[in-house]
Amino acid sequence: MDIIKKDTKIDFVGRGKRIPALVLSAVLILLSIGALATKGLNFGIDFTGGFVVEVGYPEAKDVATVRETLVAAGYEEVVVTTFGTEREILIRLGPEAGGVDDPQADDAVEAQAMVSDHVLSVLRDQNPEVDMRRVEFVGPQVGAELVEQGALAVLFALIGILIYVAFRFQYKMAPGAIACLVHDVIIVLGIFSVTQIQFDLSVLAAILAVIGYSLNDTIVLFDRVRENFPKMRKADAVDVVNRSVNQMLSRTVVTSGTTLLVLLSLLNFGGEVIYGFALALTVGVIVGTYSSIYIAGTTLIVTNLNREDLLPPKKEGEDHENTESVPFQP
Amino acid sequence: MINKFPAWKNLLVVVVLAVGCALAMPNLFGEDPSVQVSGTDRAELNEQAVERILSILEEYDEPMPHRYGMEEGQLVLRFANSDEQDRVQLRLRAELGRDFVVAVHQAPAMPDWMRELGFKTLNLGLDLRGGVHFLLQVDMDAVREQEVERVDGNVRNLLRDARLRFTGTEHEDQGVVVRLRDAGERESAIRRIRSEFPELEVTAMDAEDAIRVRISDDELEEAKRNALEQNRTTLRNRVDELGVAEPLVQRQNPDRIVVQLPGVQDTTRAKDILGATAQLEFRLVDEDNDPYLAQETGRVPVGSRLYQHRDGFPVLAKRDVIATGDQLTGASSGFDTETGAPQVNVTLDSQGGRRMTDVTRQNVGRGMAVVFRERVTETRIENGEEVRESTEVEEIISIATIQTTLGSRFRITNLESSEMARNLALLLRAGALAAPVDIIEERTVGASLGADNIQAGIMAISFGFLLVVLFMLIYYKVFGLVANLALFFNLVMVVGLLSALQATLTLPGIAGIVLTVGMAVDANVLIFERIREEIKAGNTPQAAIHAGYEKAFSTIADANITTLIAAVVLFSFGTGPIAGFAVTLSLGIICSMFTAILGTRAVINLIYGGRKVQSLAI
Numbered sequence: 001m002d003i004i005k006k007d008t009k010i011d012f013v014g015r016g017k018r019i020p021a022l023v024l025s026a027v028l029i030l031l032s033i034g035a036l037a038t039k040g041l042n043f044g045i046d047f048t049g050g051f052v053v054e055v056g057y058p059e060a061k062d063v064a065t066v067r068e069t070l071v072a073a074g075y076e077e078v079v080v081t082t083f084g085t086e087r088e089i090l091i092r093l094g095p096e097a098g099g100v101d102d103p104q105a106d107d108a109v110e111a112q113a114m115v116s117d118h119v120l121s122v123l124r125d126q127n128p129e130v131d132m133r134r135v136e137f138v139g140p141q142v143g144a145e146l147v148e149q150g151a152l153a154v155l156f157a158l159i160g161i162l163i164y165v166a167f168r169f170q171y172k173m174a175p176g177a178i179a180c181l182v183h184d185v186i187i188v189l190g191i192f193s194v195t196q197i198q199f200d201l202s203v204l205a206a207i208l209a210v211i212g213y214s215l216n217d218t219i220v221l222f223d224r225v226r227e228n229f230p231k232m233r234k235a236d237a238v239d240v241v242n243r244s245v246n247q248m249l250s251r252t253v254v255t256s257g258t259t260l261l262v263l264l265s266l267l268n269f270g271g272e273v274i275y276g277f278a279l280a281l282t283v284g285v286i287v288g289t290y291s292s293i294y295i296a297g298t299t300l301i302v303t304n305l306n307r308e309d310l311l312p313p314k315k316e317g318e319d320h321e322n323t324e325s326v327p328f329q330p
Numbered sequence: 331m332i333n334k335f336p337a338w339k340n341l342l343v344v345v346v347l348a349v350g351c352a353l354a355m356p357n358l359f360g361e362d363p364s365v366q367v368s369g370t371d372r373a374e375l376n377e378q379a380v381e382r383i384l385s386i387l388e389e390y391d392e393p394m395p396h397r398y399g400m401e402e403g404q405l406v407l408r409f410a411n412s413d414e415q416d417r418v419q420l421r422l423r424a425e426l427g428r429d430f431v432v433a434v435h436q437a438p439a440m441p442d443w444m445r446e447l448g449f450k451t452l453n454l455g456l457d458l459r460g461g462v463h464f465l466l467q468v469d470m471d472a473v474r475e476q477e478v479e480r481v482d483g484n485v486r487n488l489l490r491d492a493r494l495r496f497t498g499t500e501h502e503d504q505g506v507v508v509r510l511r512d513a514g515e516r517e518s519a520i521r522r523i524r525s526e527f528p529e530l531e532v533t534a535m536d537a538e539d540a541i542r543v544r545i546s547d548d549e550l551e552e553a554k555r556n557a558l559e560q561n562r563t564t565l566r567n568r569v570d571e572l573g574v575a576e577p578l579v580q581r582q583n584p585d586r587i588v589v590q591l592p593g594v595q596d597t598t599r600a601k602d603i604l605g606a607t608a609q610l611e612f613r614l615v616d617e618d619n620d621p622y623l624a625q626e627t628g629r630v631p632v633g634s635r636l637y638q639h640r641d642g643f644p645v646l647a648k649r650d651v652i653a654t655g656d657q658l659t660g661a662s663s664g665f666d667t668e669t670g671a672p673q674v675n676v677t678l679d680s681q682g683g684r685r686m687t688d689v690t691r692q693n694v695g696r697g698m699a700v701v702f703r704e705r706v707t708e709t710r711i712e713n714g715e716e717v718r719e720s721t722e723v724e725e726i727i728s729i730a731t732i733q734t735t736l737g738s739r740f741r742i743t744n745l746e747s748s749e750m751a752r753n754l755a756l757l758l759r760a761g762a763l764a765a766p767v768d769i770i771e772e773r774t775v776g777a778s779l780g781a782d783n784i785q786a787g788i789m790a791i792s793f794g795f796l797l798v799v800l801f802m803l804i805y806y807k808v809f810g811l812v813a814n815l816a817l818f819f820n821l822v823m824v825v826g827l828l829s830a831l832q833a834t835l836t837l838p839g840i841a842g843i844v845l846t847v848g849m850a851v852d853a854n855v856l857i858f859e860r861i862r863e864e865i866k867a868g869n870t871p872q873a874a875i876h877a878g879y880e881k882a883f884s885t886i887a888d889a890n891i892t893t894l895i896a897a898v899v900l901f902s903f904g905t906g907p908i909a910g911f912a913v914t915l916s917l918g919i920i921c922s923m924f925t926a927i928l929g930t931r932a933v934i935n936l937i938y939g940g941r942k943v944q945s946l947a948i
Binding site: 003007054056114116117121131132133134135136137138139141142149150152153156157160161164165168201202204205208209211212213215216219220223224227247248250251254255257258259260261262263264265266268269270271273274277278281 | 457465467595597598601768769770771772773774775776778779782783786787789790793794795797798801802805837838841844845847848849851852855856859862863866881884885888889890891892893894895896897898899900903908911912915
């Protein structure tokens with residue numbers, strides 16, 4: 001069975017195709033940057049610090065009454081929403097809520113940490129059947145550190161991958177790989193900015209996974225380009241890239257397809273807690289597949305990759321028939 | 331092109347898969363609701379103790395365990411259901427008191443021989459089984475200030491003893507500045523301080539009457555390390571009071587401590603206990619009155635208080651406190667350099683030391699008691715209901731005879747064994763936290779959410795797996811079937827390795843497994859597409875299989891290594907949940923390299939290898 005018909009000769013990166021693709025990417029990136037600049041990201045408490053209390057009620061609960069109860073208890077800045085179902089309620093407080101007058105917190109050291117307990121006891125007084133599902137408290141200093149560490153993690157991942165690509169392939173290919181990654185990350189961030197879906201630690205993890213996945217696709221393409229260049233003696237970069245993309249098309253569609261299948265499963269069944277994570281990955285896989293064809297392919301053409309760049313280095317005693325592929329040597 | 335694996339390669343595949351399956355096996359047996367009992371420094375968990383525990387259950391007609399035994403130094407009693415577990419837990423807690431720690435636990439139900447061979451089950455994270463996670467920040471500024479305070483006192487005492495007069499001392503960030511009355515005495519003052527406290531950096535300042543005494547960086551680091559270690563020990567002891575199975579109290583960073591309490595829902599109580607302060611007091615023993623008489627009549631002499639010794643006899647001690655635990659800066663067990671007898675070396679701060687000198691000078695030959703005071707929560711059963719009561723417990727943990735006038739450093743000798751010395755030192759240290767701690771992060775997951783998360787994770791994996799398997803089967807026929815086999819073993823191996831390595835499985839970790847299911851087939855897709863290409867190019871089936879695997883290999887390796895780089899970065903950056911994702915993703919990638927390349931090739935060779943094949947079902 002085939003999804004992609006054999007021997008496709010679709011023009012992916014010819015002038016007439018790559019310009020519209022670049023325009024589309026440019027528009028998406030500009031929109032993303034615009035949204036990030038104006039609306040920013042809806043950071044979760046992992047990064048901002050603060051409190052999250054998730055409670056479950058035996059039956060559907062009115063968000064407004066929960067809010068009123070908590071405001072009456074002194075938490076004026078409280079944000080109350082449903083979480084998943086009508087019976088689960090999510091309560092969010094900023095890190096400054098630690099200042100609320102709380103009779104239990106006479107031990108000043110524990111004052112901040114006691115807020116969540118106080119919130120729970122206020123809710124229990126109103127309805128003893130309330131079920132504590134989750135409490136999170138992140139101190140402001142922890143949040144600030146996570147922002148810094150998160151940014152560093154993305155940076156280190158990019159650098160590590162760049163070094164590997166330059167080392168295993170050719171330095172002219174590294175910009176293509178990086179362009180892809182930056183493109184994908186910005187668009188995923190843009191979607192989180194536009195939708196204002198909460199950006200927490202797990203979403204950051206998903207973005208790092210997107211970096212890995214998107215690169216996976218790009219490398220598979222580069223590998224084929226490297227193999228095809230010496231074989232197609234008269235062809236220019238556009239032909240080689242087109243040929244390679246066509247050869248890999250079936251694989252790309254199948255792999256993206258299976259990955260999307262499991263991600264859809266995760267989106268559907270994984271629960272509210274990892275919804276953001278699954279969403280970031282889903283968007284990342286779609287954008288990553290697109291970018292590995294159009295962005296990575298186009299960068300190879302723009303950087304004027306040619307045959308000489310990719311002739312395999314001559315090694316002593318290596319004269320067997322397999323010159324078109326470079327076996328992996330760890 | 332015959333596509334035959336040499337015997338050793340087939341054997342390798344079989345052995346690796348067998349090991350993977352064996353490692354994953356313990357998870358198939360499920361869990362027993364069990365009650366776990368462990369000893370404390372008050373009571374050892376020996377055979378008598380085990381007998382006593384069983385006889386308590388018999389006496390009160392409580393359910394008997396269907397299986398019990400010692401596991402890693404703890405007694406594990408296994409029950410048929412959680413009701414029995416609950417009843418026994420309450421009963422034992424009430425009957426055993428503070429001598430033993432009683433905790434409820436889901437013990438892996440694997441057979442004993444498996445456990446004895448060291449097999450483990452998956453270690454579920456708190457987001458899956460419910461529980462509390464605290465990150466505590468140790469106030470290192472306070473440690474530094476304490477050290478400066480200590481040095482200040484020591485230097486003042488020394489100069490006073492040496493009759494070197496000074497006008498005052500000023501605190502600096504990491505030391506003190508001493509101003510002498512007579513600038514001419516500076517040289518001798520410097521010499522005295524240097525010889526007495528060689529660990530301090532002593533320098534003359536520009537002003538002729540001033541000396542700077544600085545704590546060296548190494549010394550300060552040492553003090554911080556000790557403070558952290560002492561805090562960790564104290565917290566560990568307090569956590570034991572909570573009766574939690576498998577608690578984790580671990581250092582993180584130079585100044586933080588992680589406390590994880592699986593299964594705990596009552597966070598208020600957990601915070602109370604972690605934040606509690608145990609008090610330690612040195613008091614003179616009242617030897618003029620009879621403590622037994624006082625106990626009998628209830629008439630306690632004025633100026634004295636009646637205490638119980640930990641070993642079960644009454645003691646009268648003076649109301650006046652000589653020194654408190656706050657003034658204790660160190661306690662370590664050691665040996666007398668001359669006699670080799672065990673002893674405990676105690677260090678007090680300058681204030682405590684002065685008071686100690688004043689009191690002991692007049693009381694040589696009398697006894698000094700160490701009183702330990704702490705708040706404990708006790709559980710009782712009342713009308714079948716669990717009742718918790720917080721009470722203050724005061725007891726004497728040691729009585730020693732004052733041999734001579736004591737200063738800020740003294741020793742407690744005449745101890746029976748070095749074991750006893752170690753315990754006393756630990757108790758002295760464990761009394762109070764060496765430095766204040768702040769809870770800077772809390773993550774509590776309720777039992778219901780934990781169960782929901784497991785449910786969600788299993789659903790996501792099963793459904794995703796099913797979709798991919800169906801797709802591969804339809805799309806690649808026989809080859810798809812082989813890839814599915816590889817995918818299944820990949821999952822088994824990941825579970826086996828996670829169990830063996832005791833890596834924590836979290837919800838993001840499950841997401842990582844789900845993601846690997848999707849990505850693991852990529853290797854096979856690459857190979858199979860390549861085989862299709864080769865066939866299309868007019869190669870024979872055997873040559874196509876050979877070339878497909880050969881040519882796809884470097885692509886697969888490159889693609890997976892880059893993903894692995896991202897995963898390693900994630901791991902090194904990651905705290906809890908993120909690290910969990912990175913671990914499963916990495917394991918998934920590594921296992922998939924094995925199963926998807928070597929594993930499928932072995933099976934494909936078995937099906938098609940070594941014979942004439944007209945066409946491939948791909």
